[in-house]
Structures are given as C-alpha cells and as structure tokens.
Amino acid sequence: MRNLVKLGAIAAAAMATAGAVSAGTLDKVREAGELACGVSEGVPGFSNPNSDGDWVGLDADFCRAVAAAVLGDASKVRYVPLASKQKVLAVSSGQVDMTSRTTTWTMKRDSAEGVDFTAVVYYDGQGFMVKSDAGITSAKEMDGATVCVTTGTTTELNLADYGRANNLTLEPVVFEGKREAVDAYASGRCDALTTDMSQLAAFRSGFADPSAHTILPEVISKEPLAPLVAHGDNQWKDIVTWVIYGIIAAEELGVTQANVADMAATSTDPNIQRMLGSTGDTGGFIGLESTWMFDAISAVGNYGEIYDRNLTATLGLERGINAQWKDGGVLYAMPIR
Amino acid sequence: MPMTKTRAKSGFALGNIGSMASQGVVLAVVLGFVYLLFTNTQENLALRGIESGFTFLDKEAGLPIGDSLIAYTPMRSYGYAFLVGILNTLFVSVLAIILSTILGVFVGVARVSHNWLLAKVAAVYVETLRNLPLLLTLFFIYTVVLAALPHPRDAIQLVEGVYLSKRGFYLPRPLAEPGFWSFLIAALIAFALGLAFWRWAALYKLRTGKTLPGFWGGLGIFIVLTALAYLITGRPVGSELPVYAGFNFKGGLAMKPEFASLLIGLVLYTAAYIGENVRSGIQSVEAGQIEAANALGVSNAVVTRKVLLPQALRVTIPATTNDYASLVKNSSLAVAIGYPDMVSIGGTIIGQNGQAVEIIAMWMAVYLTINLIISLGMNTLNARVQHAER
Numbered sequence: 001m002r003n004l005v006k007l008g009a010i011a012a013a014a015m016a017t018a019g020a021v022s023a024g025t026l027d028k029v030r031e032a033g034e035l036a037c038g039v040s041e042g043v044p045g046f047s048n049p050n051s052d053g054d055w056v057g058l059d060a061d062f063c064r065a066v067a068a069a070v071l072g073d074a075s076k077v078r079y080v081p082l083a084s085k086q087k088v089l090a091v092s093s094g095q096v097d098m099t100s101r102t103t104t105w106t107m108k109r110d111s112a113e114g115v116d117f118t119a120v121v122y123y124d125g126q127g128f129m130v131k132s133d134a135g136i137t138s139a140k141e142m143d144g145a146t147v148c149v150t151t152g153t154t155t156e157l158n159l160a161d162y163g164r165a166n167n168l169t170l171e172p173v174v175f176e177g178k179r180e181a182v183d184a185y186a187s188g189r190c191d192a193l194t195t196d197m198s199q200l201a202a203f204r205s206g207f208a209d210p211s212a213h214t215i216l217p218e219v220i221s222k223e224p225l226a227p228l229v230a231h232g233d234n235q236w237k238d239i240v241t242w243v244i245y246g247i248i249a250a251e252e253l254g255v256t257q258a259n260v261a262d263m264a265a266t267s268t269d270p271n272i273q274r275m276l277g278s279t280g281d282t283g284g285f286i287g288l289e290s291t292w293m294f295d296a297i298s299a300v301g302n303y304g305e306i307y308d309r310n311l312t313a314t315l316g317l318e319r320g321i322n323a324q325w326k327d328g329g330v331l332y333a334m335p336i337r
Numbered sequence: 338m339p340m341t342k343t344r345a346k347s348g349f350a351l352g353n354i355g356s357m358a359s360q361g362v363v364l365a366v367v368l369g370f371v372y373l374l375f376t377n378t379q380e381n382l383a384l385r386g387i388e389s390g391f392t393f394l395d396k397e398a399g400l401p402i403g404d405s406l407i408a409y410t411p412m413r414s415y416g417y418a419f420l421v422g423i424l425n426t427l428f429v430s431v432l433a434i435i436l437s438t439i440l441g442v443f444v445g446v447a448r449v450s451h452n453w454l455l456a457k458v459a460a461v462y463v464e465t466l467r468n469l470p471l472l473l474t475l476f477f478i479y480t481v482v483l484a485a486l487p488h489p490r491d492a493i494q495l496v497e498g499v500y501l502s503k504r505g506f507y508l509p510r511p512l513a514e515p516g517f518w519s520f521l522i523a524a525l526i527a528f529a530l531g532l533a534f535w536r537w538a539a540l541y542k543l544r545t546g547k548t549l550p551g552f553w554g555g556l557g558i559f560i561v562l563t564a565l566a567y568l569i570t571g572r573p574v575g576s577e578l579p580v581y582a583g584f585n586f587k588g589g590l591a592m593k594p595e596f597a598s599l600l601i602g603l604v605l606y607t608a609a610y611i612g613e614n615v616r617s618g619i620q621s622v623e624a625g626q627i628e629a630a631n632a633l634g635v636s637n638a639v640v641t642r643k644v645l646l647p648q649a650l651r652v653t654i655p656a657t658t659n660d661y662a663s664l665v666k667n668s669s670l671a672v673a674i675g676y677p678d679m680v681s682i683g684g685t686i687i688g689q690n691g692q693a694v695e696i697i698a699m700w701m702a703v704y705l706t707i708n709l710i711i712s713l714g715m716n717t718l719n720a721r722v723q724h725a726e727r
Contacts, residue, residue, distance in 0.1 A: 085688035092385050092691070113691030114385035134584075144583040146504060149401075151672075151685045160401040160411035171585065172401040173595065174685065175675045184675065187484040188503055189594065191584045231386045 025097050025229070025236035026287055029070055037063035038082045038090050038099030038228075041177060044202040045315045046102050046122075047079075055079045058310045059100040061300045062121055062227060062244065066098065069243045069292040074299030083177065084153045091115045091228045098240055100227040102196065104154045109228075116237050117226040119244040123321050123330055124196040125219035126158050129204060132214045134191060139166075139218040146171045148181040148190035155195050158221040178203075196223050202315050238286045242336070246275060246293040249333035250302035252324050257301035264294055275336050282336055293336075303331065378694060393690055394419070400685050402677045404593050415686055419696075422682035423703055429596065429678065430665045430707070433603040437664065438657075440608035445615020445653075446641065459612065466609035471667055474606055479598040479674045486594075489585055498578040504585055506592040509576035516573035523566035531559035595676035599668065607664045614656040618649030651722050658715040662708045679703060 029035050039047035039059055047059040055063075060079070068074040080096050087103055090096050092114030102124075103109075105117045128139050128147070136142065139162070149156050151174050163170040173190055175181040182203050185193035193200065197219060204210045227244070229237045250256075253272050255263050264276040273279040276297075277290035284290065300306055304324075311317040323329025382389045394416035402409050405421045406428055447459035466474070484503055487493060492502035498509040538551025567573075579589025622645055630640045671678035683696045690696075 085684045088691050089687070089693050092387060108689070109691070112386070112388045114382075114387035142584075144585055144587065146585060148675075151681060151688060153688060156401060156685060157399045157411075157689065160399055163401070164411065170401070172403045173593075173675045174401070174403060174677060174681065176672045176681070176684070180673065180675065183480065187480065188488055189484065232384070 025233050026070065026239065029097055033071065034076045034078050035063065035067040035070065035098070036078045036080055036096040037066070038080045038087060038096040038101055039063065040101040041081045041083060041179075043102060043178065043199055044206065045198065045311050045317070046202075047100070056310065058122065058306055059102065059227075061306045061310065062100045062247070063098075065247055065296040065300045066240055066243050068295040068299035069246075069288055070239065072289065072291075072295050074295075084150060088113050088115055088228065091230050094230060097236070098227050098229050102199070102225045103228055105224045105226045106154060114231045115228045116231050118229060118237060118241040119248075120224040120226045121244060122198065122225040124198050124223040124225055126155055126194060126221040126223060127197045127200055127219055128192045128194050128216045129185070129200045129213050130192045130216060132212050137214075137216070139216045139220065140168070142170060142192060143168045144171075145191040146173060146189070147192045147194050148173050148175065148185045149194050150174070150178050150181050151176055153195075154221070154223065159194055162220045182206075196225075198311070198315075198317060201317055205315050235287055239288065242286055243292070243296055245333040246296060246336060247300070247306070248303045248324075248331050249275060249336055250293070250297050251304040251331075252326065252333060255297055255302060257297060257299075257305055260294060260297045271336070280337075382694070387691060389692065389694070391695055393686075393692055393695075398686070400682075400689065402682065403675075404596060404677055415690070418682055419679065419686065419699065422677060422679035425677055425682075426665075426668055426671075426679040426703070427707070429599055429603070429671070429676070430668050433600055433607065433664055433668070434661055436600070437604045437607035437611055437660075440604060441611025441657075442615050442646075444608055444612030445619065448612060448616040449619050463609045463612050466605055467613070471602060471606045472670055472673060475598055475602040475670055475674055478602050479594065483594045483598055489581055492581065492586070498576065498589065500579060500581075500586065502586075503594060505594050506597060507579035507586045508590040508592075509578050510588065510590045512575040512577055514573045514575045516570040520566055520570040520573045523570070524563045527559050527562035527566065530562065531555035531557075534558055593676075595671070595674050598674050599671050599676045599678075602670075603664055603667060606667070607660055610660045610663075611653075611657055614653045614660065615649065617656075618651070618653035619645060621652045622648045647722070651719070654715060654719045654722065658712060658719075661711050661715070665707050665711065666704060 037060075039055060039057075042048045043057070043059075045057055047055055047057040050056045055077075060077075063077045063079065064074040067077045080090065082090050082096070082099065082101060087099050087101055088109060091099055098118075100121070102122075103117075104124075105120065109115060110117050128142070130136055130142075130145075147159060147170050149159055149172050156172070156174065159170060159172060162168070173181075173184060175184065178195070178199070181195075182193060184190055186207065193203070195203075197215065200215050204213050204215065207213060227240055229240055249271075250260075253269065253275070255272060255276070260276070263272055264278055267273060267276075267278070270279070274282055276294045277283060277292070281290045283292040286292075289295075301309070307319065307322065312319075319327075319329065321330050323331060325332040379389065395414050397411075398413055398415045398418040399411045400418060401411055402418065402421055404425065406424045407421060409418070409421050444459050444462060447455045448463065450456045450459075486501060486503040489500075489502040489504045492500040492507075494500055498507075500507040532555060535551045535555035538549040538554060542548055542551075577588045579586040579591070581587075626644055626648075627640060630644050631637075635644075668678055669680040672681040672684060675681075680700060683700055687693045687696050
C-alpha cells in the first residue's frame with residue numbers, strides 16, 4: 001500500500017513536471033549540493049544500510065564515486081530506496097538523479113521507458129537456490145516445483161521463459177519485496193528461490209545454516225547490472241558513464257585509494273596523469289573539475305577494492321567474469337583520453 | 338404509514354443567473370485543469386521518450402501468474418494478464434463480502450446477546466481486529482498461522498483426497514461424466530419444486546393459520562429428488578484426487594495459502610466493522626417492540642428473525658456499503674503476501690513496461706466501477722427495505 005502511494009506520487013510527478021529533462025542534471029545536483037541516488041531496499045553487498053544506518057555496498061559506492069567526482073565530497077549523497085517497479089519511473093520522472101541498484105540493462109528499458117543505461121558495474125546471471133535436502137542437482141529436475149520470485153523484475157520473465165524453453169511446470173509465487181520472497185522460501189512455502197546469482201549468495205550467507213541451501217549450477221540469463229540516468233541529458237549520462245570507466249580503469253592501472261595521492265604527484269604513466277588530472281583536463285570534457293577521478297578514487301578506491309570490500313570479504317563471492325579483461329574477465333574500461 | 342418524500346431544493350433555480358454563471362466558471366476551470374494535466378502528461382512522456390497509449394495491452398505478457406481462475410500462460414497478452422488480475426480481485430472480494438456479512442451479522446448479534454461469555458468474546462474480537470492494521474493481520478495469518486502447517490509430503494489428510502499443507506488446501510476436483518447434464522437439469526427441477534413447496538406452505542399458513550414445516554419439507558423434497566436423479570443417471574459426478582508427486586500435489590482443486598490468507602484476513606477484519614454496524618442497528622430498534630413480542634409469547638429466535646433484524650438492517654445497510662467498498666480496496670494489500678490480484682499484476686506490468694500512467698488509470702477505473710456497482714446495489718436494497726416503514 002505504501003509502495004502504491006509512492007508509485008502514485010512518482011506518476012503524479014511525471015505528470016506535473018514540465019521539461020525538467022533539459023534543465024541539466026549537473027546544474028541541479030550542484031545547486032542542491034547533493035546527489036539523489038536511487039538504491040535498492042536492501043540487498044547485502046550491493047546496497048544495504050549497515051548498523052549505523054549508512055548505506056554500504058558496491059552500488060552505494062558508485063553513488064559515492066559520482067558524488068565525489070561531481071561535488072568533490074563523497075558524503076553528499078541522498079540515498080533513495082526504490083522497489084523494483086519504481087526504479088525506472090523514479091529516474092524518468094526526475095525524482096532521483098541516477099539509480100545504482102542492480103538494474104538489468106535491457107533493450108526495452110533503454111529505448112522506450114525514458115531512461116538510459118550508463119556502463120555495466122556487475123555482470124550477473126539468474127539462478128536458483130533450493131534446500132539441500134531436496135536432493136536435486138540441476139534446475140532441469142525442478143518440474144512441478146514452486147518458486148518464489150520478486151515482482152517487477154526481469155527475473156520474473158526469465159523464470160517463465162526458462163519453464164517454457166525446458167518444458168518445466170514451475171509454479172510462481174510473486175512477491176512485492178525481496179525480503180518477503182526470501183522469507184517465504186525460508187519458511188518452506190516455495191521449493192526454490194530465484195534471483196541473480198550474486199544475490200542468492202548474499203541471501204544464503206544470511207541464513208542460520210547456509211550449508212542447508214544449495215545454489216544450482218544453471219545460470220539461466222544474462223543480467224548486466226548498470227546505473228540508470230534519465231533519457232535526454234547527454235552530459236549527465238557521460239559523467240556517470242565515465243566515472244564508472246574511471247573506477248574500472250584505476251584497477252587496471254594499479255591506482256588505489258591508498259596510493260592515489262602519490263600516483264597523482266609522481267606517476268610518469270601518461271594514462272594515469274591524464275586520469276588524475278596531473279596533465280590535460282579530462283574532467284573538462286564532461287564539465288567537471290580536473291581532479292574528478294582523483295576525488296572519486298580517494299573516496300571509494302578502484303573497482304577491485306570496491307569488489308573485495310563489499311562482495312568478497314562479506315559474501316565470499318569470487319570475481320568470476322567480473323575480472324579485468326587482462327585477467328580473463330569482461331571488465332573493459334574505454335580509454336580515458 | 339406512507340412517508341412523504343421531500344426533496345431538497347435544487348441549486349439550479351431559474352432566475353438565478355449569477356449562481357449559474359459562477360458554477361459554469363468553476364466547471365470550466367476544473368475541465369481546463371484536467372485538460373492541461375492531460376496534455377502536459379502527453380508532452381512529458383513524449384519528451385522523455387516514454388511510450389504512451391494502450392497498444393501494449395495486445396503484446397505478449399511473458400510474466401508468470403501463480404493463481405488464475407482462467408487458463409493462463411505467459412504467451413497471453415498483457416491485457417489478458419490484467420484481466421486475470423481483475424478476476425482474482427473480484428473473486429476474493431465477492432467471497433469475502435459474502436463471508437464477512439455472515440460472520441458480521443453473527444458477531445453483531447453476539448455483541449448484544451444476554452449470554453455474558455458470548456457477548457464478551459464478540460467484544461474482544463471486534464476490538465482486536467478493528468484496532469490492528471489489516472496488513473499486520475495478513476502478515477500474521479500468512480507467515481505465522483499458515484506457514485506453521487506441514488510440508489506437502491507430510492500433509493495433514495483430513496479425509497480421503499482432502500489435504501492441508503503449507504502449500505495450500507487441496508480438495509478433489511469434481512469431474513462431469515456422461516449423463517451429467519441430465520442430472521444437472523433434474524437437480525434444478527428438484528430445487529424449483531422444493532422452493533415451490535416452501536412458498537406454498539407460507540401461503541397456506543396465511544390462508545388457514547396452520548403451520549407446515551415449509552423450509553424443512555422443501556429441503557427434503559430437493560434432497561430426495563436430487564439423490565434419486567443421481568442414481569438414475571448413473572452417478573455422473575466423478576472426482577480427481579490430488580496426489581503428492583515430486584514437489585507438490587498434482588490434480589484436484591487447490592486453495593493457495595496466499596488466497597486463503599487474504600480471504601481470511603479480509604473476512605475477519607471487515608466482519609468486525611459489519612458486526613458493529615449490526616450492533617448499532619439492533620440497538621436502534623426500540624426495546625418496547627421486543628418486549629411487546631415477548632409479551633405475545635413469541636420465541637426469542639422468531640423475535641430476532643422477524644422483529645429485530647428486518648428493522649436493524651435498515652440502519653445497518655448504509656454503513657455496511659462503506660465497509661464493502663473498503664474491503665474491495667483493501668484487497669490490494671494482496672501484493673504484500675504474493676496473491677496475484679489486479680494491483681500485483683499491474684505492478685509487474687509497470688515494472689516491465691514503464692507505462693505507469695496507463696496502468697494506474699486502469700486500476701482506478703476498475704476499482705471505481707466495482708465500488709459504484711456495490712453502491713448501486715446497496716442503495717437499491719436500502720430503498721427496498723425502507724418501504725417497510727414502521
């Protein structure tokens with residue numbers, strides 16, 4: 001009900017605000033002195049409030065990186081928790097300046113829903129988790145199973161597609177929130193829980209006995225997760241996109257949160273000099289200070305550090321395909337020059 | 338005694354041009370505002386590159402629905418998926434209205450009962466349910482009460498083919514076999530005969546003053562004739578038993594826990610309000626009438642049925658209309674416990690399509706239609722009982 005009211009409010013905002021798109025998100029953020037960043041309602045490792053009430057996680061760190069690059073202060077972020085079905089609408093209506101909340105890059109969203117995707121921050125895929133004592137080892141053995149799933153996501157569609165493609169009768173129980181879906185799975189209402197692999201790992205780590213749950217090997221979909229900005233503000237899209245590339249490139253170039261000051265002062269690598277603003281003015285290309293990446297890396301570190309801090313240390317997730325291209329992964333930052 | 342109806346004077350009296358002009362201006366401003374809002378929305382949607390219009394309703398939905406009254410596959414269209422949602426909303430609302438009315442009348446009567454225990458139990462029930470948010474009640478029923486049931490493999494078997502588990506309540510599904518239609522027609526005729534006997538008994542009593550057991554006689558006629566027809570047509574109703582296989586029960590009729598929670602929650606919550614309406618209705622009937630009936634030696638049951646309730650319901654109906662409308666709107670809380678009602682399915686469509694304005698408009702149109710129909714029906718009913726003015 002509360003979400004319904006929120007959704008109504010966002011839709012009303014979409015009706016009432018005229019021509020906000022061309023107003024320039026960069027000016028708006030600078031004027032407000034803060035970045036309104038849409039995050040999830042709580043996914044461990046990605047965006048989740050910690051015991052002090054601060055948002056932490058890979059997605060939250062990208063909010064902070066953008067705030068640091070734009071405003072020079074990573075703490076100037078206003079986190080706006082959004083349910084799955086609100087995330088696209090909140091961006092297209094201008095309620096938030098960007099989202100960084102495990103949103104899958106799809107053609108329909110990118111082209112027909114008033115939003116643009118920036119750059120992929122995590123390559124995920126959908127899978128299933130089942131109780132270990134069910135004794136199944138493959139998703140193909142799940143004919144007749146009841147599956148808990150969250151509404152408003154590509155997950156829901158992939159589940160239906162997978163059942164159709166493999167001739168499995170899967171009975172969905174669709175929940176509004178992730179928490180409700182996980183609880184229903186844990187209580188035995190469903191035989192399986194389906195969502196992105198990374199989140200399955202996150203939720204499994206939260207159970208009293210993680211070994212009682214098995215994540216099945218099948219990855220049934222591609223889920224490239226990328227931050228969203230409103231369609232039509234190219235400068236703002238460039239800013240968010242290049243901050244992400246910068247964070248990924250920093251790992252490739254060996255720039256870390258700890259050594260960034262040294263690197264800026266002493267590095268002789270022209271790629272590092274350009275990125276950190278020691279030579280040239282890459283920040284000027286997108287309307288920011290020349291120290292944009294220096295500020296961002298000082299605040300959150302490079303991609304590898306963000307990953308280790310949020311996903312490896314707490315959830316035990318391997319890098320997998322989210323490794324640098326040189327290490328056999330698919331992370332490939334465009335050249336900053 | 339007939340009541341003289343007086344009508345409030347209409348504001349549109351001739352000769353009051355100024356008033357008409359000012360009302361015209363207000364109307365024009367309102368319409369202008371609506372028009373502005375509409376065109377502004379259209380412009381904004383186009384500016385942001387968001388599709389608008391209802392053409393998406395024909396496109397393939399692709400979304401799974403767990404509980405549907407009509408055959409559904411993800412290959413069907415968005416429009417059809419939304420229809421599944423409307424039917425689910427209607428189904429749970431209609432059932433909840435019927436059950437909450439029955440329970441509500443019972444609770445209301447119990448509230449004013451001379452039986453101390455019954456009255457107190459009813460009072461505690463009403464105060465508890467009315468003062469808890471419905472969402473909390475729903476969560477409690479769903480996550481505490483129903484989740485405590487066993488896994489399907491250890492399901493509680495009530496009788497052959499009837500199982501209770503945390504995946505739902507399973508019943509045998511009746512199947513029509515050859516001869517079913519003749520049996521159905523025979524059963525309908527038996528029902529009509531039973532009804533006719535009941536009516537005849539009532540008329541006979543009016544004519545002669547002698548009491549015949551009209552209701553029980555009619556029921557007997559219906560049951561005996563139907564049973565005969567069932568045997569003659571060769572037992573044409575088979576059944577498909579639910580069988581546990583693999584993960585879940587297969588076959589049979591299933592009542593899912595999401596539906597059951599929503600239904601139970603709505604019924605318990607609304608019945609508390611209806612109970613209060615009934616209580617206030619009963620207390621509005623003058624005590625003198627009851628005493629008079631008692632003095633004539635009429636039994637308590639007949640006093641309740643023939644004197645009390647007909648008058649009490651007149652007071653009860655208008656307030657209950659509101660509660661029915663609230664019930665229909667409250668059914669949207671289904672989304673919290675995973676029942677695929679109209680709001681849940683519409684929300685999914687928004688998530689996949691981004692066309693929130695259209696879906697919200699459709700939600701509004703459906704709720705408005707349902708509630709206007711309820712209002713119309715209840716007002717008609719109210720007008721009918723008002724004729725019997727004391």
